[in-house]
Amino acid sequence: MPVPRPSAAGGFRSIWYTIAQARSAGGLRRMWRALRSKNACKTCALGMGGQAGGMVNERGHFPEVCKKSVQAMAADMRGRLSEGYFDEFPHDRLARLSPRELEAAGRITRPVFSEAGADRYREVSWERALVLAADALRGAPSDETFFYASGRSSNEAGFLLQLFARLYGTNNVNNCSYFCHQASGVGLRQAIGTGTGTVALGDLDASDLVLLIGANPASNHPRLMRTLMDLKRRGGKVVAINPIRELGLVNFAVPSDARSLLFGTRIADAFLQPHIGGDIALLSAIAKGVIELGAADARFIAEHTEGHDAWRAVLDGLDWPTLVRESGVPEPEVRAAAQMYAESRAAVFCWTMGITHHAHGVENVNAISNLALLRGMLGKAGAGLLPLRGHSNVQGMGTVGVSPVPSEAFLRGLERRFGVTMPTASGMDTLACVRAAEAGRVRVAVHLGGNLFGSCPDAGLAERALGSVDLTVFLSTTLNTGHARGRGKASLILPVLARDEEAQPTTQESMFSFVRYSEGGRARFEGPRSEVEVIADLMRRTLGERLPEVLADATDHAAIRAHIAAVIPELEALGTIDQTRREFQIPGRAVASPVVSTPTGRAAFKGVPLPTHEVSVDDLAGSGSAPSAGIALRLATIRSEGQFNTVVYEDHDVYRGQVRRDVVMMSRGDMERLGVGEDDPVEVASAVGTMVVRAREIEIRPGNAAMYCPEANVLVPATADPRSRTPAFKNVAVRIRRSLRLGVLPASAPADTVGA
Secondary structure, three states: OOOOOOOOHHHHHHHHHHHHHHOOOOOOOHHHHHHOOOOOOOOOOOOOOOOOOOOOOOOOOOOOOOOOHHHHEEEEEEEOOOHHHHOEEEEEEHHOOOOHHHOOOOEEEOOEEEEOOOOOEEOOOHHHHHHHHHHHOOOOOHHHHHEEEEOOOHHHHHHHHHHHHHHOOOEEEEEHHHHHOOHHHHHHHHOOOOOOOOHHHHHHHOOOOEEEEOOOHHOOOOOHHHHHHHHHHHHOOOEEOOOEEEHHHHHOOOOOOOHHHHHOOOOOOEEEEOOOOOOHHHHHHHHHHHHHHOOOHHHHHHHHHHHHHHHHHHHOOOOOOHHHHHHHHOOHHHHHHHHHHHHHEEEEEEEEEHOOOOOOOOHHHHHHHHHHHHHOOOOOOOOEEEEEEHHHHHHHHHOOOOOOOHHHHHHHHHHHHHOOOOOOOOOOOOOOOOOHOOOOOOOEEEOOOOHHHOOOOOHHHHHHHHHHOOOOEEEEOOOOHHHHHOOOOOEEEEEEHHHHOOOOOEEEEOOOOOEEEEOOOOOOOOOOOOHHHHHHHHHHHHHHOOOHHHHOOOHHHHHHHHOOOOOOOOHHHHHHHHHHHHOOOOOOOOOOOOOOOOOOOOOOOOOOOOOOOOOHHHHHHHHOOHEEEOOEEEEEEEEEOOOEEEEOOOOOOOOOOOOOOOOEEOHHHHHHHHHOOOEEEEEEEOOOOEEEEEEEEEOOOEEEEEEEHHHHHHOOOEEOOOOOOOEOOOOEEEEEEEEOOOOOOOOOOHHOOOOO
């Protein structure tokens, strides 16, 4: 059964949780020292730590820490995999373990190898492992390989990985952003000429309105909640837009503030709950309301934008009844939000994957930038556009070139620096790499951290595709479902150091384009190696005489930073950071002027028509179909409060009152239409998969449902936004009907994803 939710998110519960995690990882003093070390936080891209010391942000505020920081640190501090682990868990048993069980198994400290046809991983020496990987790469055509990177790795490791791939002969270089915020980058480049946010952390301290769109920072970026608390105390307002009425966006008790801790802080002044996929209709309706209030900034539009008239023509063709119907939000609520925006002096627009995980994700971002431009919320203090990115260095990975389509300037810079000719063919995006693997066109895949399998839509497709790769090479700290169900015919797992265990400093870039210098520390275990050391060794063995002389010792992090500074002008300061220890804001990212980086210097409005949906609004309303036939809903896959991206630290989701993950969360009205109560078994079917789970009630817009990823990825078709190639995890057409029992398995899902 579900458990009662607390009255506020955060609070004393988070403090007790932190203490318990610290004790489980060796004690409070040990955890304190780890968190206070001069290293960037390992979790979200909000960023903290570095040269100011752990738990300090770039504004100097202390303490900056949250449950996510503690969870990640505790995972790195716990013990190693037990002796004989892979004898106890051969492949068939390993594949049945949940994400939480795999993460909790402990640190990987020795290389392991599963040869083609083997039934388990077995330990091998580092020498044997690197020979196997290099031999496979030398024997494969470069265009039949791909290199994938997590956003948790360093700038140095990311730069070296992409350089290795291109020297090897391929642009098939990807990072995890293609499955999260790539739509943000594409949409922002269309509007303002750059794919990153336009605000610095200090802008949030100067804003009077924050719009949180398709985001749940209380669970995924908890330290942002203190910033929102400060905003509210100085008289600012928050508009939350989310199909689910998330507890943490209603009331949050900031643990580091005594008053908030005791009494909580009301966060959202307006909480709009659109249909999944109804964001464009809602944002267009807010824009229409602002125009009708006479609050559009005509001077800004005339002097600093283009495309306004074409955008207005599209908007004027949409009437209020249509926008209300398609968004699902009543007109008075929309007009109230428009009034708040019309009265704002400086507004910041924040969004996450509730916006980008759609087949029209880029258009969603266009709709946000249109709304910002309408009132001139660009190029002034306290205002702008801020995609809330996930991994701590995912933005940095893009900056240092971990992309299948690098800019011409970047490629020419590499050629000048290293005296080589770079490949010119566009590389495959992440989903294209998976499709190529499915077709048997991938011989070797190199994974720098992350969990590509767990991040993929259509888990059945992902398992078949990744299982067709001749050799998969993982660089990992702990186990995940990718090692169990996303391994190739043969697979290597090479254990690597965590960020705060590196012998040499590394750098990371936050969502605010602030670059931190992490000093590393002592290794906790014998065996794991630095990511840079592993990549450099593999590069040397693979390229042989083709390796440029300047890369003869590619394990020197300072030398890599010098290369980055020479190739990427905006990172010039990396060239001296070892001497100065001076962390920095990347110049030109925070937009201090309304003159932007488009060819004309003007920000662009984009006409955005309403999208069509496989499950229409009429379908959502339920036209009297019998309960036995089930009901059609729009499904979003979401994360719990107990996980970070695909890493699941615990099964319970405190803020939603859930203690297990094999559930589908629906509105009370939809459960009544279906004729089911709490915990009744229901079948959830999509075009690609079926799960039998427990029904649970949640405050969500009727006609919509939510399930946890990565388990529910079995239901998500491999449909992607044609512009960003980001899969549509957030608008899956499903039919839900009553079931007689739990435990009916889709062919590709392990048992504990569907009930017990």
